Amino acid sequence: MTRSQESFRPRDFLLFGMTTVAVFALCVCVGSVSIPLKDTARLIWNSIWGLPVPEGISNSIILSVRLPRVICVALVGASLSICGGAMQGLLKNPLADGSTLGVSSGASLGAVIAIAFNITIPSLPFAGTMVMAILFAFISLMLILSLAYRLDYSLSTNTIILIGVIYSMFVSATMSLVITFAQDKLKHITFWTMGSLQGSSYENALVLLGALILFGGVILSRARELNAFAIGEDNARHIGVNVKGVKLTILITVSALIGVCVSIGGTIAFVGLVTPHMVRMIVGPNHRRLLPASIFAGAIFLMLADLLARILFNPLELPIGVVTSFIGSFVFVIIFYRSRQVQ
């Protein structure tokens, strides 16, 4: 890939897209019950076009369990990854990701409270967690931004990072407090806070897709501004970027997208942090390539991690966050080691 071309070209789309499709196919076919690719493909094809579907246990596994799950995993991975890429550029900090602002911790708190105190919505028994998570994500964002504004009107990068750290600590303390009073649900809560997309539905997938198109689209449209921020906030101001406007736009869209992801899949660590780094090594730091490539790479990374979570200790299933954290921390050490060598 030549560096002088700034934008993501059709060839790149094809390359990343085909890899994503291949991994997707693999993840749908492989699992506790493996089903040949040909059968899987025919099954999905027939059910899309309303043709008669052959009966059998494997069909219901694919259509009602595995397919929606893998779609959700791919969408969550893509979302977390584009958020991470955007935050690393905005804050000019390679250790940032979508959770830096503290909104994802806030969302988890909402979900934990819902689980601990059995908060449900009458007709939608499982939606309580999701609604609470999104509500708390929104409240957290308002709280963090108004606090940041009061402390530092210019919303400097350091203020944002610091407030994010403080807020996350506060939330984790609150969460421990809540858990103390709900010991009986500890297993459920732990599993949720480590992230899992077990039992995802097509409705979840639709919500995720909508969020990714809407908020991801806004983030993509700010790629050039993010380039300027990644060079330096002062430089961004000097070349005419509306620094505060762009910063607010990115923080709000990232938080919204992360909030939706957390509400469906829990907090999945390291995806938003590591994938943009790996992608940067392939396509360079220019956000016009980095962000689209991150969408694909995030989907691939999380689908593979989810596959491992499913099959590694079959029939026992791991929380997906455990797998991403294991892989992520190793990959991260390697990336840092290599970048030190280059310098």
Next chain:
Amino acid sequence: MPILEVKNLTVRYGNLTVVDNISFSLEQGSWLMIIGPNGAGKSTIAKAITQGVNYTGQVLWEGMDIKQMKPTEIAKRIGVLTQSHLMGYSFTVEEVVRLGRYSYAPSIFSPKDDQDVERVEDALEKTGLIELRNQSVLTLSGGELQRTFLAQIFAQDPLLLLLDEPTNHLDLLYQKQVLSLIQDWIRTTGRSVISVVHDLSLAKIYGTDALLINKGRQVAAGEIEKVLTRENLHTVYAMDVNDWMCSLLSQWQD
């Protein structure tokens, strides 16, 4: 009419008044030096002009209040070169220079400016960076990096260049390179410059006008010869600057 006019500029950080009621103006084609000891408020004045700090008073561009202008409109008029840019990511030289064209097509929906390619090529050539265009900025020397940002400004093509001690950390050769590039640019295009400087000799060589400040207050403003008098310098630096400079520079005579 002066292109830039600063009226009663005052900047406060909490209770501390850093810049206190400063007024000056700049004619097209002139090079104004903002001079003063450490902590006098020089850089803060520069920051206020580009709307980087809150201030009271007015900054007017050809009579228009800069506060009312969009960031892109300011960027088309004023370019800024500062001291150090610690680079984080490995952008190429050309990518950094291209960003200088941002203000001409800020939205992804705005039509491409016809001059984009030409201006970028021209800027790379002027600064001698054609061969380094695809190199990562992380691998550049301090002088090359500063030339990259100067090229970004040439691509931005502003009417006024604001220099905030951009050559302070550079070796003498690079200092001279950067300053002569700027001097050539003024000569060929008739643009104006405001520099924040420490080095009084450099100020005297390149400047046409000067603003002398001390502890945030204005001591003198106007043509450089009338500002940098023995008496004015003595008030600000509490020493005989002329004698000191002469004795320093006489060491270099063969």
